[in-house]
Amino acid sequence: MFRSLKYAIRLATAGVIYFFVVRFSLELIAMYPGATPIWPPTAFALAAVLLGGYQIAPAILAGAYFANWFSPGPHAAVGAALGNTVMAIGAGFLVNWWAAGRKAFATPAATTRFVLIAMFIAGISASAGSYLALEPDTSIGMDRQNFASTWVAWWSGDLAAMLVITPSLVLWLNEWPLTSLNFHRFIESTAILASVSAFGVVVAIVLPRDLPSAAPLAIFAVLLLTWAALRGGPRNSATATLILAAFGTAGTILAWPLARGVPDRLSSSLFVVFLIALAMLSLILASDSAQRRQAERILADARKELTKAREQFAQSQKLEAVGQLTSGVAHDFNNLLTVVVGNLEIAQRHLDSKAELSTERLRRLINNAARGAERATSITKQLLAFSRKEPFDPKPLNVSTVVHGISDFLRRSLGETITLDVQNASDLWHATADPVQLEAAVLNLAVNARDAMAEGGKLTITTRNSRLDEKYCQRHDELAAGPYVLIAVSDTGAGMSKEILQHAFEPFFTTKKAGEGTGLGLSQVQGFAKESKGHIEIDSKPGQGTTVTIYLPALPGNAPAEEAAEPEMSSADLSPTILLVEDDTDVRAYVAEILRELNYQVLEAHDAETALALVDRNSSRVDLLLADLVLPGMNGSQLAEQLKAGQPQTKVLFMTGYSHDKHQISINTDTEILHKPLTRETIERSVRETLSKPLTGADAAGAPVAPAAQG
Numbered sequence: 001m002f003r004s005l006k007y008a009i010r011l012a013t014a015g016v017i018y019f020f021v022v023r024f025s026l027e028l029i030a031m032y033p034g035a036t037p038i039w040p041p042t043a044f045a046l047a048a049v050l051l052g053g054y055q056i057a058p059a060i061l062a063g064a065y066f067a068n069w070f071s072p073g074p075h076a077a078v079g080a081a082l083g084n085t086v087m088a089i090g091a092g093f094l095v096n097w098w099a100a101g102r103k104a105f106a107t108p109a110a111t112t113r114f115v116l117i118a119m120f121i122a123g124i125s126a127s128a129g130s131y132l133a134l135e136p137d138t139s140i141g142m143d144r145q146n147f148a149s150t151w152v153a154w155w156s157g158d159l160a161a162m163l164v165i166t167p168s169l170v171l172w173l174n175e176w177p178l179t180s181l182n183f184h185r186f187i188e189s190t191a192i193l194a195s196v197s198a199f200g201v202v203v204a205i206v207l208p209r210d211l212p213s214a215a216p217l218a219i220f221a222v223l224l225l226t227w228a229a230l231r232g233g234p235r236n237s238a239t240a241t242l243i244l245a246a247f248g249t250a251g252t253i254l255a256w257p258l259a260r261g262v263p264d265r266l267s268s269s270l271f272v273v274f275l276i277a278l279a280m281l282s283l284i285l286a287s288d289s290a291q292r293r294q295a296e297r298i299l300a301d302a303r304k305e306l307t308k309a310r311e312q313f314a315q316s317q318k319l320e321a322v323g324q325l326t327s328g329v330a331h332d333f334n335n336l337l338t339v340v341v342g343n344l345e346i347a348q349r350h351l352d353s354k355a356e357l358s359t360e361r362l363r364r365l366i367n368n369a370a371r372g373a374e375r376a377t378s379i380t381k382q383l384l385a386f387s388r389k390e391p392f393d394p395k396p397l398n399v400s401t402v403v404h405g406i407s408d409f410l411r412r413s414l415g416e417t418i419t420l421d422v423q424n425a426s427d428l429w430h431a432t433a434d435p436v437q438l439e440a441a442v443l444n445l446a447v448n449a450r451d452a453m454a455e456g457g458k459l460t461i462t463t464r465n466s467r468l469d470e471k472y473c474q475r476h477d478e479l480a481a482g483p484y485v486l487i488a489v490s491d492t493g494a495g496m497s498k499e500i501l502q503h504a505f506e507p508f509f510t511t512k513k514a515g516e517g518t519g520l521g522l523s524q525v526q527g528f529a530k531e532s533k534g535h536i537e538i539d540s541k542p543g544q545g546t547t548v549t550i551y552l553p554a555l556p557g558n559a560p561a562e563e564a565a566e567p568e569m570s571s572a573d574l575s576p577t578i579l580l581v582e583d584d585t586d587v588r589a590y591v592a593e594i595l596r597e598l599n600y601q602v603l604e605a606h607d608a609e610t611a612l613a614l615v616d617r618n619s620s621r622v623d624l625l626l627a628d629l630v631l632p633g634m635n636g637s638q639l640a641e642q643l644k645a646g647q648p649q650t651k652v653l654f655m656t657g658y659s660h661d662k663h664q665i666s667i668n669t670d671t672e673i674l675h676k677p678l679t680r681e682t683i684e685r686s687v688r689e690t691l692s693k694p695l696t697g698a699d700a701a702g703a704p705v706a707p708a709a710q711g
């Protein structure tokens with residue numbers, strides 16, 4: 001019901017419009033013979049079929065019939081109505097079938113086909129029309145010359161209409177209402193149409209009054225239409241042509257023929273030829289440039305998609321590597337839970353038995369449990385951090401910080417048979433890279449190293465400043481000499497044969513069982529190095545282990561990266577934080593007690609690794625490191641160096657039970673050393689003095705240093 005009503009309204013609208021167009025054209029011709037060589041009704045009928053479908057035909061039939069009501073001859077109105085309708089349907093059919101229908105002006109090929117169809121249809125229309133109009137004398141037949149000139153006029157009138165008016169109607173109405181109007185394009189379109197209108201007024205109406213002939217100026221129309229076609233697109237270009245045609249016609253009606261001194265007939269046929277040529281060229285040119293623009297848009301979209309896909313790939317690569325490490329993590333997690341539960345159980349047992357338990361002992365039990373829980377939290381935190389989805393964001397970063405950030409996770413997940421040694425340079429230059437991909441790369445290399453060390457071994461991750469010279473770079477194209485930040489991951493595992501080495505970087509190349517390797521690890525690492533304008537090197541011998549080295553270009557100015565952020569002040573930050581590292585539990589408890597009484601915040605650890613992990617997981621800002629010089633594993637001096645790599649502002653104070661000449665540990669000369677046994681007074685004074693000392697050059701070793709100063 002609703003649909004048929006809608007259809008009826010459309011029919012009525014189209015019919016009435018068509019009626020007036022035909023009437024207007026007929027009146028115009030009657031009043032100013034030769035004023036317009038274009039026959040608009042043909043254009044409207046074709047546009048109606050293209051936009052409204054074949055069911056619009058009754059509107060054309062009725063509109064044409066009533067418009068021709070007063071035509072001479074008994075059957076003229078019926079003939080005109082039938083003829084116009086059949087022509088419109090035929091043309092519409094051909095355009096729909098061969099020239100992409102209402103999308104005819106979107107590509108040069110379809111536009112060209114539309115032009116050819118218009119020529120053909122105009123030919124048929126001209127033949128039938130001239131034949132009927134001239135009513136051949138049965139005795140002498142058709143006057144051939146008269147027929148030919150009528151035919152040509154008719155043909156060009158229909159053709160010009162289909163090329164000048166139909167495209168405008170189709171392009172405007174098909175996209176109506178215009179949605180995606182971009183401001184700049186709107187301004188330019190307006191400028192184009194305004195210039196064309198101004199040009200039309202001047203050349204067709206103003207100038208011809210005084211000039212014998214303004215016709216040659218029409219050449220400028222070509223320039224304007226080229227502008228419209230290249231910048232404005234098909235719709236503007238078609239509209240511009242229509243505007244020119246309208247002003248040309250208006251000029252002729254106002255009796256200033258385009259070329260004075262040329263017979264009217266010739267003038268108008270020159271005009272129509274000029275119009276047809278312009279319309280054809282600008283339509284084809286406009287569709288070509290529109291198609292190119294469309295292709296550019298598609299290309300840009302595809303690029304965006306590609307970047308997104310690559311981001312997802314990097315993310316899944318990282319998760320893949322993390323996934324390969326999770327069995328180790330689960331194991332570690334269980335250990336930590338045992339620590340937590342075990343300590344709490346002991347504490348509970350003691351409380352239940354009501355046996356006298358020293359506060360110190362109880363505190364230790366609870367502390368142990370809490371520490372275990374903290375470490376478990378740090379694992380989940382790390383896992384969550386890995387699964388964070390982040391867009392590609394190459395930025396200046398400190399590679400040591402990234403390596404340090406994942407080393408705790410690695411240490412837990414590699415298993416007991418593999419020791420991890422992280423050698424982070426404290427004065428590392430900054431490099432520009434995407435942190436997600438850098439993490440993925442280091443993880444991938446670590447997984448490979450672990451897999452190569454089934455029997456156990458040592459995994460070393462080194463970060464260092466390095467200079468690549470011309471000679472080296474010449475052997476690797478696309479590599480520029482200069483300062484680089486180096487990340488080397490080496491293992492003491494099985495190594496690779498020449499054959500494997502040759503293929504190792506290929507995507508999907510793997511020597512591992514299905515489920516254990518995807519063959520994508522090294523190709524990710526290589527892709528990352530390439531993308532960061534860096535370089536990758538692999539050194540491997542069967543039985544002797546493997547070292548993979550990534551070189552990332554160092555930042556020239558070595559601008560400080562993330563450290564630049566001001567630490568936020570909270571009430572907890574007001575009292576200085578002291579990181580106390582001491583392997584003797586009793587000593588540590590004693591010193592910690594004193595420090596807490598002095599109102600300092602105290603972080604405790606029994607060795608360097610734990611201390612670093614503790615700082616890392618709480619992102620604590622450490623004001624002072626108070627460490628035993630001799631510690632199991634990393635010694636106090638090395639710990640200080642590592643800590644200062646991340647926190648250059650940290651001050652350092654050592655404790656030792658040895659006399660000066662006994663230990664072989666080299667330390668900064670102006671760092672104070674406290675000798676055990678320690679009194680409360682010594683601790684209080686030294687800590688206060690060290691904290692209030694300004695940072696010295698040696699203390700600031702972790703601060704960025706210009707590459708030029710390095711060797």
Ligand code: ADP
Binds near residue numbers: 512522
């Ligand atoms: P995947 O680890 O999934 O097999 P990769 O691209 O990471 O894929 O590595 C490809 C191959 O290179 C591995 O299957 C292995 O044979 C070899 N490979 C990579 N790293 C090492 C290494 N550190 N030691 C020995 N072989 C290695």
Ligand code: MG
Binds near residue numbers: 448519522
């Ligand atoms: Mg791998």
